Amino acid sequence: MIAFIDDHRDVYGVEPICKVLPIAPSTYYAHHAQRRDPARRSCRAQRDEVLRSEVTRVFTQNFEVYGVRKVWRQLMREGVGVARCTVERLMRELGLQGIIRGKPARTTIQDKAAPCPLDHVNRVFHAPAPDRLWLSDFT
Numbered sequence: 001m002i003a004f005i006d007d008h009r010d011v012y013g014v015e016p017i018c019k020v021l022p023i024a025p026s027t028y029y030a031h032h033a034q035r036r037d038p039a040r041r042s043c044r045a046q047r048d049e050v051l052r053s054e055v056t057r058v059f060t061q062n063f064e065v066y067g068v069r070k071v072w073r074q075l076m077r078e079g080v081g082v083a084r085c086t087v088e089r090l091m092r093e094l095g096l097q098g099i100i101r102g103k104p105a106r107t108t109i110q111d112k113a114a115p116c117p118l119d120h121v122n123r124v125f126h127a128p129a130p131d132r133l134w135l136s137d138f139t
Contacts, residue, residue: 002031048090054080055090067098 005017005028018025034040038049058074059066066074072087091097127133 002028048086051080051082051086052090052094054082055087055096056094059091059096064096065099070098 001021001023005014005021005023008017014028015025018028038046054075055071058071058078062070062074068084068088068091071091072082072084075082075087121133121135125133125135
């Protein structure tokens with residue numbers, strides 16, 4: 001919404017646009033001020049900006065295989081005090097994911113050569129009255 005207001009503020013003005021959109025003008029001006037001066041952002045947002053680069057650095061230095069736990073432990077070894085849940089949140093926001101060992105479990109292996117069973121009800125799975133249509137599946 002902020003980008004939309006920025007694009008159209010010269011033509012319509014901020015307050016009329018905010019009146020139509022569900023946003024208060026003070027909210028727009030607060031976000032605009034925070035974009036101009038990053039020091040006005042919350043402490044968490046400022047710290048997250050620093051930690052994002054640290055998490056990305058540790059992840060790439062370790063061949064992009066480390067998961068949340070290993071990235072967190074490496075940061076702790078380097079003296080960067082950060083909570084594990086914070087590393088998890090930042091990695092999720094950055095789209096970083098560690099490698100999972102092993103193969104995924106396959107419960108069903110489809111046989112493409114096997115013939116499909118006949119459809120005896122022509123995909124109509126409702127009966128006009130009780131005890132008129134019986135279906136069973138043996139797979």
